[in-house]
Amino acid sequence: MRTHTDSLPGGCGFKFYTEERMALSQQPETGEDLTDVLLCSDNTEIPCHRNVLVSSSLYFRAMFCSNFVESSQGRVNLKGISPDVLCGIVDYVYTGAITISMDIVLPLMQAASMLYYGRLFEACSTFLQEQLSPDNCLSMIRLSEILHCDSLKEKAKEMAVRSFSDVAASEDFCELSLPELMCYLEDDRLCAEEEQVFETLLAWIHHDPFSRRGAIHDLFKKVRLRYIHPTYLFQFIANDPLVQSSTLCTEIIESVRRLMLSVSAKCGRELKPLWTTPRRYTCRETLVVVGGRKNNEQTSREALLYDERTQRWQWLAKLPLRLYKASYVCIHSILYVVGGLSLSMASGDSSVSATVYTLSLKTNQWRTAEPMLEPRYAHQSVSYLHFIFVLGGIGVDKQISNSVERYNSMFNQWEAMAPLPTAVLHPAVAANDQRVYVFGGEDAMQNPVREIQVYHISRNLWSRLETRTVKNVCAPAAVIEDKIYIIGGYTRRMIAYDTKANKFVKCENLKERRMHHSATVINNKLYVTGGRFLNGHDAIEDSDCFECYDPKTDVWTSKGTLPYKLFDHGSLPLVCVSNRPNPP
Structure with a gap:
């Protein structure tokens, strides 16, 4: 009352x-x-x-x-x-x-x-x-329409999209009309993963299949296929009887399949409106930091998530074991920890690993995935479309490797690719526009390698470009639009390689000479975490630094500090679904 x-x-x-x-x-x-x-x-x-x-x-x-x-x-x-x-x-x-x-x-x-x-x-x-509650918000919307109350309708609609998982399970949901359901499925504020969007429309159709099965095509076009895991798309959705009953639905899925198999970022005119639809507002990128050397004491099993709203770090589930110089990559909103040198604290023994561990924010549990073809550590990993590329590193023979393999998430398998022309350790690696770029690094004699090695994904071919501009070791690279930023590497310098113009652009320097740090891009800003740096006395110190670079202003700003000093770690953007609105 x-x-x-x-x-x-x-x-x-x-x-x-x-x-x-x-x-x-x-x-x-x-x-x-x-x-x-x-x-x-x-x-x-x-x-x-x-x-x-x-x-x-x-x-x-x-x-x-x-x-x-x-x-x-x-x-x-x-x-x-x-x-x-x-x-x-x-x-x-x-x-x-x-x-x-x-x-x-x-x-x-x-x-x-x-x-x-x-x-x-x-x-x-x-x-x-x-x-208002998830159980009654749909009824409240109908009531608001009868009473012509816009304020109640807007609040009830806001709850319906924010609590979509609970609302979709309510009795009122299956009584929605087709236009009403379409309105929800196309709402950018809808708090749901695209897999759930598909399952929800199926449940709605199965509630009255005789009169509703003809709506499958119109509803299916509201599912944002680009953000669905290929395994789910091609094994579950493609084989669903309702989807198979629609020629238009099967044509959309086949178009997506051809697009992925061609390793092309471009799509046909008919598929483009479906493929280029942006993520929903509730799917936001968040920074995750994982592994590395903690406080210069031991290899860390920690995984941390940074909450931009509270500006605090949250602890995720720990890695199953300590891995020295593993590689870290994100694809389909899943974090992959690939290979590394596994260390036994009890015996002191170590072994080169081919194991792949995965973490989803939805479950916050580590699982093992399909292992690599070759064990390796001190290697590099990068994702592009539905592929993960693993390059170089050190194998079981303790030699620098030039081998390359890639993981195809469509088929859940690894395959060997054309090897690197020059075997290098600690290069800066990034993927953009159907190419993987490998900048610098060092050879077996620890000499800097002044060249760019470019892998053409669709042709499985490498090319090389010698340049005096490249002189980075233990530096990360990150892509913003068509520029690849190489951040430090035993230097304060940050440069951006313009892939379209084929030229380097100088950016604002780091505060210290930084190496063994990590960098990633969230909302077109560059976030750099941890690493090691050379102080004013040329002594190496570990860092808990957390900084952000805005390419629009060419300005670095501090974001505070990590919970501990860290280097040789992974820093990645993971997408999570949040029912809280994004900040302005």
């Missing part, structure tokens, strides 16, 4: 109402003698003052100040308004306060609408908004 206090509209109206209430409270018998109209409902009669009613409502102003018959009548019968509701409204008019409960709110809201008490109508709307 809720008590709402409000004043009548208009400055002079409120003043008159206040003086009248004081007069009535001081001389109740005189106040009743001065009433000049009876408001009636069933057998209830309530004495009132015309001038008070006129000042409080446009409805009564029209009734008593125009040529309506009620203007000269002493009794006015208000049909459709119950005695309890009428008494409540009269109390509201004279005292500015009213008690709203679930028993009375709907007839009170209807009466407030009829009598033009706008503030009372909105007070009822506010009361109903406070009762």
Whole structure:
């Protein structure tokens, strides 16, 4: 139950109402003698003052100040308004306060609408908004449409998209009309992964398959296929009987399959509107830091997530074991930890690993995936479309390797690719526009390699470009639009390679000579974490630094610090679904 206090509209109206209430409270018998109209409902009669009613409502102003018959009548019968509701409204008019409960709110809201008490109508709307839940929000939307209450409708719709998982399980959901369901599925605010969007539309169709199965194509086009894991898309969705029954649906899936198999970032005119649709607003990128050397003591099993809203770090599930110089990559909103040197704390033994561990923020559990073809550590990994490329590193023979393999997430398998022309350790690696770029690094004699090695994904071929500009070792690379940023590497320098213009652009320097750090891109900004740096005395120190670079302003800003000093770690953007709106 809720008590709402409000004043009548208009400055002079409120003043008159206040003086009248004081007069009535001081001389109740005189106040009743001065009433000049009876408001009636069933057998209830309530004495009132015309001038008070006129000042409080446009409805009564029209009734008593125009040529309506009620203007000269002493009794006015208000049909459709119950005695309890009428008494409540009269109390509201004279005292500015009213008690709203679930028993009375709907007839009170209807009466407030009829009598033009706008503030009372909105007070009822506010009361109903406070009762909103995933179970009743769809019913509230229908009610708001009947009552023509936009504020209630918007709040109920906001809850429906924010709590979509719970709402989709409610009884009301399956009763939605096709246009209503389409409206939800195309809403950018919908808090759901695309796999769930597909499963929801299936459940809606199966509720009444005879009349609804023909809607599969229109609904299927609302699923943002680009953000669905290929295994789920081609094994589950493609084989669903409803999808297979629609020629148009199967044609869309085959177009996506051809697009992925061609390793092309471009798509046909018909598929483009479906493929280029952006992620929903509730799917936001968040920074995850994993592994590395912690406080220069031991290889870390920690995984941390940075919450931009609270600017705090949260601990995720720990890696199953300690891995020295593993590689870290993200694809399909899943974090992959690839290979590394596994260390046994008990025996002190170590072995080169081909194992791949994965972490999903949805489950916060580590699992093993298909292992690499070759064990390796101190290697590099990079993702592109539905592929993960693993390059070089050190194998079981303790030699620098030039081998390359890639993981195809469509088929869940690894395959050997053309080897690196020059075997290098600790290069800067990035993928863009159907190419993998390998900048610099060092050879087996620890000499800097001043060249760019470019892998053409669709042709499985390498090319090389010697350049004096490249002189980086233990530096990360990251892509923003068509520029690849190489951040430090035993230097303060950061340069950007423009892949379209084939030239380097100098950027604002780092504060220290940095190496063994990590970098990633979130919302077109570059985030750099940890590493090691050379201080003013040329001594190497570990860092807990956390910085952000904005390419639009060419400015570095501090984001605080990591919870501990860290280097040789992974820093990645993982997409998570959040029912909280994104910050402006």
